[in-house]
Amino acid sequence: MNTYVDVIVDVSHSSLDRVFQYLVPTELLNEIKIGMVVKIPFGKGNKIINGYIIGITNKPNYDKSKIKEIKSIATNNITIEAHLISLAVWMKERYACTIISALRTLIPLNKKISKKTEKEITLNIDIEDLQKYISIWNEKNYSALYRAGRFLMDNNKCTQTQIIKNTNISSSVLNNLEKKGIIKIISQEIIRNPYNVSDIERTDKKMANQEQHEAISEITNNLGLDNQIYLIHGITGSGKTEVYMQVIEKVLEKGQQAIVLIPEISLTPQTVRSFISRFGNKVGVIHSRLSSGERYDQWRLAKEGKISIMIGPRSAIFAPFDNIGIIIIDEEHEMTYKSEISPKYHAREVAIKRAQMTGATVILGSATPSLETYYLASQGVYKLLELNEKAVSTNELSVEIIDMREELVNGNKSIFSNKLREEIESKLEKKEQIILFLNRRGYSRFVSCRQCGYVVKCDNCDIPYTYHAIGDKLICHYCGNAIHMVDKCPSCKSKYIKQFGIGTQKVEELVKKEFPQARVLRMDLDTTTRKNSFDEILSRFRNKQADILIGTQMIAKGHDFPSVTLVGVLAADLSLYISDFRASERTFSLLTQVTGRAGRGTLKGRAIIQSYTPEHYSITKSKLQDYKGFYESEIEYRKLMSYPPFSNLLFILLQSTNEKELISSSFQMKRDIGLVADKLLIEVIGPSPANISKIKNNYRRVIILKSKEYKNLIIFVNKYMERLGAKYKDISINIDINPQISY
Numbered sequence: 001m002n003t004y005v006d007v008i009v010d011v012s013h014s015s016l017d018r019v020f021q022y023l024v025p026t027e028l029l030n031e032i033k034i035g036m037v038v039k040i041p042f043g044k045g046n047k048i049i050n051g052y053i054i055g056i057t058n059k060p061n062y063d064k065s066k067i068k069e070i071k072s073i074a075t076n077n078i079t080i081e082a083h084l085i086s087l088a089v090w091m092k093e094r095y096a097c098t099i100i101s102a103l104r105t106l107i108p109l110n111k112k113i114s115k116k117t118e119k120e121i122t123l124n125i126d127i128e129d130l131q132k133y134i135s136i137w138n139e140k141n142y143s144a145l146y147r148a149g150r151f152l153m154d155n156n157k158c159t160q161t162q163i164i165k166n167t168n169i170s171s172s173v174l175n176n177l178e179k180k181g182i183i184k185i186i187s188q189e190i191i192r193n194p195y196n197v198s199d200i201e202r203t204d205k206k207m208a209n210q211e212q213h214e215a216i217s218e219i220t221n222n223l224g225l226d227n228q229i230y231l232i233h234g235i236t237g238s239g240k241t242e243v244y245m246q247v248i249e250k251v252l253e254k255g256q257q258a259i260v261l262i263p264e265i266s267l268t269p270q271t272v273r274s275f276i277s278r279f280g281n282k283v284g285v286i287h288s289r290l291s292s293g294e295r296y297d298q299w300r301l302a303k304e305g306k307i308s309i310m311i312g313p314r315s316a317i318f319a320p321f322d323n324i325g326i327i328i329i330d331e332e333h334e335m336t337y338k339s340e341i342s343p344k345y346h347a348r349e350v351a352i353k354r355a356q357m358t359g360a361t362v363i364l365g366s367a368t369p370s371l372e373t374y375y376l377a378s379q380g381v382y383k384l385l386e387l388n389e390k391a392v393s394t395n396e397l398s399v400e401i402i403d404m405r406e407e408l409v410n411g412n413k414s415i416f417s418n419k420l421r422e423e424i425e426s427k428l429e430k431k432e433q434i435i436l437f438l439n440r441r442g443y444s445r446f447v448s449c450r451q452c453g454y455v456v457k458c459d460n461c462d463i464p465y466t467y468h469a470i471g472d473k474l475i476c477h478y479c480g481n482a483i484h485m486v487d488k489c490p491s492c493k494s495k496y497i498k499q500f501g502i503g504t505q506k507v508e509e510l511v512k513k514e515f516p517q518a519r520v521l522r523m524d525l526d527t528t529t530r531k532n533s534f535d536e537i538l539s540r541f542r543n544k545q546a547d548i549l550i551g552t553q554m555i556a557k558g559h560d561f562p563s564v565t566l567v568g569v570l571a572a573d574l575s576l577y578i579s580d581f582r583a584s585e586r587t588f589s590l591l592t593q594v595t596g597r598a599g600r601g602t603l604k605g606r607a608i609i610q611s612y613t614p615e616h617y618s619i620t621k622s623k624l625q626d627y628k629g630f631y632e633s634e635i636e637y638r639k640l641m642s643y644p645p646f647s648n649l650l651f652i653l654l655q656s657t658n659e660k661e662l663i664s665s666s667f668q669m670k671r672d673i674g675l676v677a678d679k680l681l682i683e684v685i686g687p688s689p690a691n692i693s694k695i696k697n698n699y700r701r702v703i704i705l706k707s708k709e710y711k712n713l714i715i716f717v718n719k720y721m722e723r724l725g726a727k728y729k730d731i732s733i734n735i736d737i738n739p740q741i742s743y
């Protein structure tokens with residue numbers, strides 16, 4: 001009987017995104033497995049391409065004579081769990097992507113990777129006999145052999161590299177010695193490990209405090225019972241990591257595996273270290289900067305059961321474990337969990353789906369959960385566990401909010417309030433360190449009144465208008481509404497109303513001017529383009545080679561600087577009034593992080609938050625570290641405006657080099673969509689310029705589709721997107737459902 005495989009071809013074209021059958025040649029019968037990548041002849045010219053095996057069967061679905069044969073296996077002998085294939089199919093449905101893009105994400109290896117080996121040398125004769133050889137070699141002046149012999153006297157066991165390096169001999173000398181039976185050479189595999197586990201000190205588990213204990217027993221008592229989803233809402237420093245680790249310990253005892261997702265390796269090095277120090281070489285780490293060899297080794301270790309905990313950013317959710325007990329998502333609110341390239345998946349959603357398929361438990365952890373998650377917890381869909389106390393008592397940070405409007409009234413037009421300036425001077429004098437934080441996020445070109453704080457917003461969307469110099473206009477980047485730039489504040493009639501925005505470079509300039517004695521470091525996208533520059537800047541600051549660190553949200557989390565005693569947030573408004581409905585959520589989260597983490601050292605710390613609208617709830621509640629208070633205000637706003645979690649948004653991004661055509665097409669497309677939207681209960685918003693309205697001569701506009709029902713958006717995409725693509729051939733069209741960034 002013939003064996004056939006169902007294959008998805010490795011070609012990015014939606015018309016080819018279906019199953020093709022191939023015959024398995026006899027010599028490959030024993031090797032073929034699901035999840036493998038194979039070389040296959042494809043199309044009329046029988047061009048050899050890659051294909052992913054997603055099924056094996058004895059039944060041909062086509063005319064047998066037309067089924068071609070597999071040519072060879074393209075990857076190492078690695079297979080994946082059947083449920084991961086189902087997960088890829090689910091991703092296609094959920095994210096309207098192709099199966100091939102889902103498979104490429106799930107199976108990140110598509111070529112043969114060789115194992116890395118090292119030759120190990122062992123002495124195969126007695127020391128006395130070796131001594132005799134050495135004398136002979138010495139007499140006959142065989143100097144290479146003599147040097148090798150002397151080295152082997154002290155090193156009965158060594159690697160080939162070591163002996164060659166130390167004695168300056170060639171490998172043929174070693175082969176000669178092996179032939180004579182004096183040594184044995186054995187090839188040993190070495191695992192390419194991105195972390196040197198033995199460098200990290202091992203730690204024991206901590207005695208859980210009452211709150212931690214309750215969380216741990218609630219989760220561990222129910223492991224595997226009903227694939228529960230937990231939200232651990234724990235303040236910064238409440239010891240969430242300890243809870244994760246003790247739960248994992250129980251999971252491992254049951255012979256199961258754990259996946260731990262973290263937002264980004266470089267931003268959270270401490271979390272990775274804690275896991276390695278607790279679980280040693282049971283931990284694998286996967287991330288995008290691994291070489292393909294390192295990635296392959298980590299994958300294989302997971303597959304072969306040699307590691308049982310996989311840590312990494314969102315793609316680690318696809319770790320090839322076969323018996324997952326728990327999936328943990330730390331800092332679950334972070335936007336990095338959503339992929340911005342196809343498949344545009346959200347790791348939280350994939351985690352929950354994978355857990356459902358395998359019976360695993362999910363833990364979402366955060367000090368400032370996303371509105372979507374906390375809403376579901378409040379509805380009882382997720383089970384809420386709270387950690388309200390710090391695990392280790394620290395010096396509380398005193399947080400002060402400065403009203404910049406008053407500064408203006410008092411004649412201070414600089415970016416430093418008098419209070420902040422005084423504090424900086426006093427810390428510099430005491431040789432203590434300072435962080436100045438510019439919470440820039442996306443594009444802040446909103447217009448606000450410096451006298452009363454009024455921000456000009458769109459009436460339809462309650463989103464701040466964005467200033468456009470061309471035509472001196474204010475445009476809403478959601479619905480496209482435009483008004484003329486105002487010259488007087490609509491609220492207080494002051495003339496101090498203008499565009500708001502300042503960059504880190506400018507801040508650095510001003511800091512140097514005001515505090516010429518200070519040594520200043522700046523950390524932002526511009527100064528961290530080189531690999532490692534991120535770590536370099538941090539370690540220079542930690543080593544006290546600078547007094548002031550100026551940075552963006554990059555420096556907000558995960559870094560302990562014991563001698564920092566002052567954190568200044570220069571303009572909280574910068575992240576609060578960007579044109580994104582999540583602006584308040586992000587601001588609250590950022591400010592909570594910044595103010596919550598300082599004061600960990602022995603010195604007393606202080607945070608100063610400057611704002612033109614200090615009464616805004618995302619600022620007042622962050623001062624009190626009051627998430628619930630924030631949530632209650634924010635969820636009301638979301639409900640009122642019908643933003644997520646009360647709706648789903650599909651962004652259609654249109655791009656073209658021809659601006660005129662783009663604008664007219666975008667309006668035409670809106671009308672086209674309007675013809676079918678009502679039936680699907682979809683509201684069409686826009687078109688409007690994208691937040692980044694032009695990249696490299698490409699003009700960008702967006703149309704937003706809003707619906708209570710996620711599935712209606714998918715129906716729309718599947719039914720109509722292809723037609724729209726065909727009709728508007730000259731325009732590049734991209735979609736993203738519930739994006740975390742705003743286009």
Ligand code: ADP
Nearest residue numbers: 206207208209236237238239240241242391392
């Ligand atoms: P979170 O992730 O919730 O912000 P961490 O996990 O970083 O908090 O914990 C904060 C600090 O408290 C860490 O240094 C951790 O080692 C310590 N810690 C956590 N739990 C305990 C405990 N039960 N006993 C002693 N120290 C603890």
Ligand code: ZN
Nearest residue numbers: 449452489492
């Ligand atoms: Zn005003």
Ligand code: ZN
Nearest residue numbers: 458461476479
């Ligand atoms: Zn609007």
